[in-house]
Amino acid sequence: MNKRNRIKKNEEFQAVFNKGTSVANRQFVIYMLEKEDQQEMRIGLSVSRKIGKAVVRNQIKRYIRQTFIDLKNVLKQNMDYIIIARKPAAGLDYHETKKSLIHVLKIGKAFTQKI
Template identity: 70%
Template sequence: MKKRRRIKKNEDFQKVFKKGKSFANRQFVVYYLEKEGQEEFRIGLSVNKKIAKAVTRNQIKRYVRQSFFELNDELPQNMDYVIIARKPAATMNFHETKKSLEHVLKIAKVLRRSSIDNKKSHDRIMKK
């Protein structure tokens, strides 16, 4: 994921926290804020030091970035997202992380389900 798609400044994080909406599941809290005129979505990540050591925290961040990269076509582009990882995220592999993020984004009603549903129906057809 390109660096221009990342939220780095504290004031940008605070805008999303104060003006945005939040949704959560056991592993992640997702805040999002619609930004008029923004062509690409941006993500900010927060993984507390209490969750795990640096290697694991960085791994969680890589998994979240890759999940958003793969969900690129199904997400509105004019948004800022801030993802806060909770303790259970430290024990998850990539596929579990992606599934959990899809779940919380579906709850937030920002995820367009087209390709995920198509993949599931394709998998069902292939099993027959």
């Protein structure tokens, strides 16, 4: 992910939380906000210390980023996504993480075509 595709500032996180919609499953909560003037999607990640030590948290973030890279062509591009990992996400491998994220993104109707 390029730096321009990341949400880092607290104000940007708060805007998505306050104005966006949220969908969830057991492992992840995703907040989505459509932005008309934006050409590329941006993602923000939140993985709490309650989930595990730094190694586990960083691994979850890598899995999420890679999943969004893989799904880039089928996701709506003019959106901001904030992904919050829940405790059960710590026990998932990459393929389970991807499957779980696809599930929650389908609930939120974030795809441009059928997957």
